[in-house]
Amino acid sequence: MSIHFSAWLGIILGVSCFVLGYLYSLFNYLQPQMSGSSSTQFKHAIHVYKDQIQKNNELGSSFSVYYRGEHVVDTIGGYVDKRFRLPWVTSTISQLFTVSMVVVPFSFAKLYQDELLDIESSIQHYVPQFVVANVTVSDLLTHQSGFPYFVGHASLAKWRDDHRNALNDIINQIPPVLPRTQVFHLHSMALLSDAIVRKVDHKKRTLARYFMEEIAWPLGLDMLIGIPRTQLYRVARTYHANALSVFSAILHLDVTYPWKNLVTAGWLPYSKERNMALNVFDDYELYYNWNPDLLEIPLVSSHLFTNARNLARLFTLLENSDKLTNTTVSDNIPFVFKKSIRNWMLQVVNTSSYDPVLHRYLKLSSAGFMVTNSPKNTLMFGMWDDILGQGVFIDPQLQLTWAYVTNHAHARSLNKDFILNSLIDSVYSCIKE
Missing domain, CATH: 1.20.5 (Single alpha-helices involved in coiled-coils or other helix-helix interfaces)
Structure with a gap:
């Protein structure tokens, strides 16, 4: 019975x-919405993206690929706001959250190349109030400063209005983590990096301003660090993880996604380091902030707004011009990184180790790029956002760069992300090497 x-x-x-x-x-x-183009060789990648749009797996995104100096995939699809059925268009930009951190390695590489910054010097040399004497700029870039978060309260609004005193309030303390222990930095990376750039830059610019004026604007990139009210109409509405997205992940056999959402829940003890790193500011919540006064602040740990086309274009600066089949990219850029600087940026500095903030294994380059293996077992360097599932990576061996920007959460595991993983596999399947 x-x-x-x-x-x-x-x-x-x-x-x-x-x-x-x-x-x-x-x-x-x-109703499926999509537009874009691709070269004949990468037509399969467009078909895979179209399939995700037609199945309504993809709410809204942009996807772009460069291969050997050529822009071979450039596509957009889905909706900016599903409530009002506003389609994603070429001018749409989205908040990159932790992918915003790409600003740091590119800016520091430019300063290093221009001999304005010595990466082996101590942070204390540039920021005297920093309490640990033997921690270098290189340690900071590789998330080993000892400050993945700060003990005590910090205010983003105060940092905007009085960055010196705001910084003094939070770094004049014993490091919460043993220095030279790798633990992912987010807002702490932004504040410390900004202080260093203000010190070494002749114009005393913020890190965000330096990046925009020295790199983004000369390249003609449509990027904003801090979004003014006049540009909010272009920004895709963000849809964070909820019960339905967890259920969708389970249907796609992605058990990592619901598990990560569980172990990083604020009410569980496992999430202490992650929550402290993400919630450095007591007046700013990373996930759900839509206060226009705070979104205007040039915070490089989460306030980069752009799309895949411009993000991929930025990473073509790391292409080896000796291997390009044409000069499409290298002839149009206002500067190039020297070979020695490029090699430094793409030098792997550690083996993969478990990170208590990201709750996954993390391998880094000297400049602070995340490092992972491609479907062809080559190395990819870039940044991946485990809040929404956005990413940008370059494969220097194959001279391949891809970027994916979205407005909805669908993964916390790069290898298990059923949307992004299918796109990456489709791109690599088009390369017969």
Whole structure:
């Protein structure tokens, strides 16, 4: 009797889940929207992206690929705001959250190349109030300063209005983590890096201003660090992880996603380091902040707004011009990184180790790029956001650069992200090497 009842209960639950899923899809179905282009060689990548759009897996995003100096994939799809069915367009930009950190390695590499910064000098040399004498700029770039977060309260609004006193309030303390221990930095990286740039730059610019004036604007990149009110109309609305996204991940056999959402929940003890790193400011919540006064602040740990086309274009600065099949990219850029600087930026400095903030294994380069393996087992260097699942990476061996920018959360694991992983696999399948 109990077996018979259990069988019927299983059937009823299965049918109920199917009906509920169908009704949810019916009432939330969005007409597929997509535009873009690709070279003949990378046509398969466009088809895979189109498939994600048609299945409504992809709410809204942009995807772009460079290969050997040529822009081979450039596509957008989905919606900026599903409530009002506003389609994603070429001028749409999205908040990059932790991918915003790409500003730091590019800016410090430029300062290093211009001999304005010695990466082996101590942080204390540039920021005297920093309490640890033997921690270098290189240690900071590789997330080993000892300050993945700060003990005590910090205010983003105060940092905007009085950065010196705000910085003094938080770095004149014993490091919460043993220096030269790798623990991912987020807002602490932004504040310390900004203080160093203000010190070494002849014009005393902020880190954000330096990056925009020295790198982004000369390249003609559509990027903003801190979004003014007049530009908010271009920004895609952000959809963070919820019960439905967790259920969707389970249907795609991605158990890592719900597990990561569980172990990083604020009410569980496992999440202490992550929450402290993400919530440095007591007046700013990383996930749900939409206060225009705070969004205007040039915070390089989370306030970079752009799209995949411009993000991928930025990373073409790391291409080896000797291997390019044409000079499309190298002829149009206002400066290039010297070979020695480029090699330094792409030098792997550690083996993969478990990070208590990201809750995953992390390998880094000297400049602070994340390092991972491609489907062809080559190394990719870049930055991946485990809040929404955005990313940008360059494969220097294959001279391949890809960027993906989205407005909805769908992964906390690069290898298990059913959208991004399918796009990466499709791109690499187009390369016959």
